[in-house]
Amino acid sequence: MDLVREILLEAITEPHVYTNGNPSSEEFSDEQVGYHVWLMKQVGLVHAIIPRNLTSESPYAILVSSPWDGHDFADAAADGKIWNKAREGRYANLPNPCAGIPLQGAMVHLLT
Template sequence: MKKDMDLIIKVLKYIEENNTATNSIVVEIEGYDTEEQREMVQYQVKLLKDAGYIEAKGGYNPYEFIVRSMTWEGHDFLDAARNEVVFNEAKEIAKKKGMDFLSLPFELTKTLLVEIAKRTLLG
């Protein structure tokens, strides 16, 4: 399976919108209804867990993760990625360099998004 940055951002938004201090959730993204699509969503959850962006544990099914919370790093990443102007500029910069933005490592993606956001805000 591949990392899918657009889906990762959807997963983080889902967690932000549906998780509370007292509940744990299984991420279910609208439009990802087949078994293969649900596995793809859960794979992105696993990647986020491995990157330290969320706290989660394995569920009862082989490809199911129960999310307890988003970490500070996860919130920072989502905050940087949710700004469409910043996100699109990051994609354009990667494209100009001959790279696929959606395939960049998490840390590089986050650093690029944060730097563009800083430049946009602070000039």
């Protein structure tokens, strides 16, 4: 989930809304970043393009921008206190929290 946070925080800092593709990460491979962008697109956290001709074995997407829900999630994720509380909460032990939006739900709940 730290990669989801990293991608969103990068996306919302773009001065012209649209990104120049996926952000690079020192900790994660390009394939991991592309896969997480693909997952985030599935739950509405980002707008992304899914290329048709890829040699990657994993689903992959290219970041375009972040919609309203992505900005809300990123705002909550930017607050380290809220982020850590959500990560350590009851949703932290799920196999893939991004796929079912539970961490997003947890963060929204913490904010309200």
